[in-house]
Amino acid sequence: MVLLNFFSLLQLFDGHNGSAAAIYTKENLLNNVLNAIPTDLNTDEWVAALPRALVSGFVKTDKDFHKIGKKSGTTVTFVIIEGWVITVASVGDSLCIFDSANGGMYYLSADHRLDSNEEERERITTSGGDIGRLNAGCGTEIGPLRCWPGGLCLSRSIGDRDVGEFIVPVPYIKQIKMSTAGGRLIISSDGVWDALSAEAALDCCRGMPPEAAAAQIVKEALQANGLRDDTTCIVIDILPQEKPAAPSPPPKKPVKHLLMSLFRKKPSESFSYKDKEYMEPDVVEELFEEGSALLSERLNTKYPVCNMFKLFMCAVCQIEMKPGEGISVHAGTSSLVKVCPWDGPFLCSSCQEKKEAMEGKRPSGND
Numbered sequence: 001m002v003l004l005n006f007f008s009l010l011q012l013f014d015g016h017n018g019s020a021a022a023i024y025t026k027e028n029l030l031n032n033v034l035n036a037i038p039t040d041l042n043t044d045e046w047v048a049a050l051p052r053a054l055v056s057g058f059v060k061t062d063k064d065f066h067k068i069g070k071k072s073g074t075t076v077t078f079v080i081i082e083g084w085v086i087t088v089a090s091v092g093d094s095l096c097i098f099d100s101a102n103g104g105m106y107y108l109s110a111d112h113r114l115d116s117n118e119e120e121r122e123r124i125t126t127s128g129g130d131i132g133r134l135n136a137g138c139g140t141e142i143g144p145l146r147c148w149p150g151g152l153c154l155s156r157s158i159g160d161r162d163v164g165e166f167i168v169p170v171p172y173i174k175q176i177k178m179s180t181a182g183g184r185l186i187i188s189s190d191g192v193w194d195a196l197s198a199e200a201a202l203d204c205c206r207g208m209p210p211e212a213a214a215a216q217i218v219k220e221a222l223q224a225n226g227l228r229d230d231t232t233c234i235v236i237d238i239l240p241q242e243k244p245a246a247p248s249p250p251p252k253k254p255v256k257h258l259l260m261s262l263f264r265k266k267p268s269e270s271f272s273y274k275d276k277e278y279m280e281p282d283v284v285e286e287l288f289e290e291g292s293a294l295l296s297e298r299l300n301t302k303y304p305v306c307n308m309f310k311l312f313m314c315a316v317c318q319i320e321m322k323p324g325e326g327i328s329v330h331a332g333t334s335s336l337v338k339v340c341p342w343d344g345p346f347l348c349s350s351c352q353e354k355k356e357a358m359e360g361k362r363p364s365g366n367d
């Protein structure tokens with residue numbers, strides 16, 4: 001797969017309590033993300049703007065889905081590949097790993113299972129949720145940790161209106177630049193990861209073409225665990241340019257000279273990744289990682305494309321606001337940091353309500 005000047009998209013949704021949230025998210029998330037990116041950016045700026053646009057897009061999709069009034073929820077693993085940069089935004093417990101062809105495995109998603117994420121358990125209890133296992137009677141607790149009301153095992157998802165808005169749609173985001181050797185990307189739902197470690201999944205299909213590899217991983221998972229949960233697997237090989245599309249075995253040596261044409265030479269004044277732009281990606285580079293659940297931290301203005309948010313537009317839903325109508329995303333976040341009402345980016349009153357509900361500062365479901 002060779003990519004130039006347009007991006008590839010891979011999405012995995014694992015729905016629960018019905019499929020409405022998964023279907024709605026599939027149909028709307030990409031548009032909501034793209035609408036949050038200014039239109040006048042070059043490719044490098046576009047890639048740098050993605051992490052914040054993904055946060056806006058996930059929150060808007062969740063907010064809009066809540067309005068429909070359906071109860072289901074979904075995990076989301078949303079992968080955008082632009083040039084050599086892989087950007088992954090995830091909520092829930094599906095997993096995305098990248099196995100670089102010149103060595104090294106990278107986890108590109110977070111595990112938002114209550115069982116495995118203490119930080120998230122703390123966030124939820126502070127925001128007013130209760131966490132505990134099912135009580136089978138006589139004090140016998142069974143199954144995974146769940147959040148009450150609702151009984152969800154995840155701390156983040158899209159949908160789940162009945163669970164409480166402290167189950168947030170704010171995604172963990174990881175952005176890496178591959179080496180020119182490329183590599184293999186595996187995205188898989190929890191049914192696979194309950195049965196196989198990331199290493200075992202990679203090892204069991206080494207040398208196979210992607211489609212056979214995905215089938216092999218599912219087969220191994222079923223053998224190990226039986227059919228217990230959703231086992232979906234996507235395998236993608238990203239190969240250097242000019243190489244024949246024979247994916248096995250993955251090329252060991254980067255073909256540097258052939259790849260020079262892949263890089264845009266347009267320098268950008270406002271782009272602080274400027275120095276990295278001309279580097280040949282001979283090793284995998286980690287560009288960005290952020291997992292906080294707080295919008296005030298995720299939509300901040302420190303990130304490269306400083307003029308990303310228009311002054312009179314809501315940073316989440318992108319509606320236009322009258323001057324003075326927007327509420328600073330930093331308002332009410334911490335008494336230690338002095339916030340001026342003109343410190344952007346800004347939210348409309350409806351998205352400000354959503355933000356407060358996610359932080360447990362107002363009862364959810366009041367929109």
Ligand SMILES: [Zn+2]
Nearest residue numbers: 314317348351
């Ligand atoms: Zn808004």
